[in-house]
Amino acid sequence: MVEHRLRKNGWLSMHVRLKGVKRVRKRLADGTIRLYHYDRATMTPIAGTPGTSEFAASQAEAGRAKAQTRSAGTVEWLIRQYRQSGVWKRLAASTREIGNLNLKAVEEKWGAMPIEALTIVPRPGVPSARTLLLDWHEGLAETHPRAADAKLSAFNGVLAWAVDKGHIPRNPIGTFTRAYRANRADLIWLPENIASFESVASPKMHLAMMLALHTGQRQGDLLTLPWSAYDGEAITLRQGKTRKLVYVPTTAALQVALASAPRRSPTILTMASGRPWLKRHFHTIWTETVKAAGIADDLHFHDLRGTAVTMLAEAGCTVPEIATITGHSQAHAQKILDRYLARTRTRTLARSAIAKLEDHRRTRQMETKTETGA
Incomplete structure (x- = not known):
């Protein structure tokens, strides 16, 4: 039946x-x-x-x-266990998405390796697991240094977790020399960069710029920021990456921008259709706007976060005050200031020096005319 x-x-x-x-x-x-x-x-x-x-x-x-x-006792099994752990599940969705891509590459290359091979001391002439992994990293770095660092870092995280859980006695990677060295200390948005961007930006891009500069938040958090987070005086949000709850009083300029923005969606930033931005689509439109503005510097959206920190510092805010708004630790906020303020301070001092030189020349010219009676 x-x-x-x-x-x-x-x-x-x-x-x-x-x-x-x-x-x-x-x-x-x-x-x-x-x-x-x-x-x-x-x-x-x-x-x-x-x-x-x-x-x-x-x-x-x-x-x-x-x-x-089927994969028990192998690196593939270890990675799968890690993906089921609380450590992995507590990561932000965007972090897990990137991590999955990097760990997939590790599985394809090293998935069949027995777990025991990670930490055993091989006989003379046979490379250790650390040597094999570092050689793999070096090979990848010849063409894609940043991606090579990301893949080895992702696997390093798995191995650190495996040590804590007792799956392996020690981490064969631990520390390693990164192939990609990015120095963005000079890359902040100066007033002339912002003015150029705003001169060609659509209202949607202009609002995104305003939110980034006046809140110091990450792109991912701003693209998903709901109107309900704004009470007319401040924005309250929980950061996706750190899970920190931040309270950001809004400036008068940002309040005006938000008041004039159409509310076509639960989220503040939307596409022309009124739907929330897809990250890749937003990146494309933002990049096109930067290009149209004729900005030659290699400026990214993320650099607005460092720019916001410098703006707050130049306005007289203390490091604890800045960290409260942006969600950085105080140590990290201080590190940003040490790196990023150099450029703005250098330009300010240079302008001041030239202004003093011009004042000195005008004074000398006046004194010369007085002495000669000209």
Whole structure:
């Protein structure tokens, strides 16, 4: 009877086409026949009826368990365990997305390596796991240094977690020399850069610029910032990367910009259609606007965060005050100031020096005219 009902609803025929699923019919004590489903490789029971979301979820879970069993004792297994850990789940969604890409590359290269090989001391003439991993990193860095650093850093995080959990006795990577060295100490948005950008920016891009400069928040947090976070006087948000709750009183200029912005979506920043920005699309439009503005410096949206820190410092804000607004630690905020203020202060001092020189020349000219009676 049960089988007849399944066939009538199309579930039984759907089940037949499912790969890796074993069907078992059992007679119950009352004489009725019940149909059960199992993962064929592990005989793990699959809950629900074929064609339902419950069945699909249970089958996927059985598949994950099968993959874990198949890869037990290898680097692939270690990475899969890490992805199920609380450490991984507490990361921001954007961080997990990037991490998945980097760890996938690690799995493809080193997934089959036994866990024991990570820390054993090989016989003379045989490279250790650390040597192999650093050589791999060096090879990748010849063409893509930044990507090479990201992949090895992602694996380094897995290994550090594995040490804490007792899976391995020590981390074979630990510290390593990074191939990519970015020095953005000189790259902040100067007033002339901002003016050039605003002269060609659409209202959507102008509002994004205002929010970044006047709040010091990350692009990811601003693209998802809802109107409900703004009460007319301040913006309150929980940062996606650090999970810090920050309270940012808004400037008069930002209040005017927000008051004139259309509310076509729950989020403040939207595309022309009124839908929230896709990160890649926003990056494209922002880059096009920077190019149209004729800004020659290699300025990124993220540099607005450092620019906001310098603006707050030049306005007389203390490091603790700046850190409270931007969400940085005080140590990190001070580090930013040490790096970024050099350029603005250098220009200010240079202008001051030239102004004094011109004043001195005018004074000398006046004295000369007085002495000669000219």
